[in-house]
Amino acid sequence: MTQQSAVLLIAFLVGLVVAAVLLRAATRNILPRSAMAIAALAIPIWVAYFASSQGRSLLASKGFLSSMPDALWFGLTFGVFTAAFFLALGYVYGDARRRQMPAWAWVIAAFLIPNLIGFILYFLFRGPLLGPCSSCGKPIRGGEAFCSHCGCSQGSNIGRITADNRTI
Numbered sequence: 001m002t003q004q005s006a007v008l009l010i011a012f013l014v015g016l017v018v019a020a021v022l023l024r025a026a027t028r029n030i031l032p033r034s035a036m037a038i039a040a041l042a043i044p045i046w047v048a049y050f051a052s053s054q055g056r057s058l059l060a061s062k063g064f065l066s067s068m069p070d071a072l073w074f075g076l077t078f079g080v081f082t083a084a085f086f087l088a089l090g091y092v093y094g095d096a097r098r099r100q101m102p103a104w105a106w107v108i109a110a111f112l113i114p115n116l117i118g119f120i121l122y123f124l125f126r127g128p129l130l131g132p133c134s135s136c137g138k139p140i141r142g143g144e145a146f147c148s149h150c151g152c153s154q155g156s157n158i159g160r161i162t163a164d165n166r167t168i
């Protein structure tokens with residue numbers, strides 16, 4: 001195994017773990033299906049690209065190993081990272097929506113601000129999780145004693161909403 005394929009293997013596994021963690025959010029209907037579709041397509045597209053002669057000459061011109069197994073590894077790793085990135089964007093979108101934050105603005109910020117700083121800003125500044133009012137069902141902040149829509153007391157709901165808040 002070359003040094004490059006060892007590095008790629010580690011990066012591949014890291015990307016896979018990130019993607020697996022994010023896919024757990026899919027089971028709670030937070031991740032939009034479009035994000036999952038883009039993530040699933042990214043892997044075969046990058047593998048096919050880096051296995052092509054164009055992709056391999058790009059690798060060679062950047063000083064990477066470009067034999068077929070190395071190129072396939074590169075495409076697979078790049079694909080897994082692209083998939084994890086789009087799953088993370090999908091998570092920001094779904095999570096911002098359930099917190100009644102401007103979802104597309106945060107997705108664009110996370111996409112455009114380099115070095116994942118947009119994602120970090122999102123997690124620093126995201127609002128509290130909203131839960132339904134026990135009386136009128138409109139979304140209100142977890143932990144609020146009274147509904148801001150109907151004024152109904154929320155005593156029994158607080159524990160459940162706070163427990164929900166801990167999940168990613």
Ligand SMILES: [Zn+2]
Pocket residue numbers: 133134135136137138147148149150151152
């Ligand atoms: Zn209410």
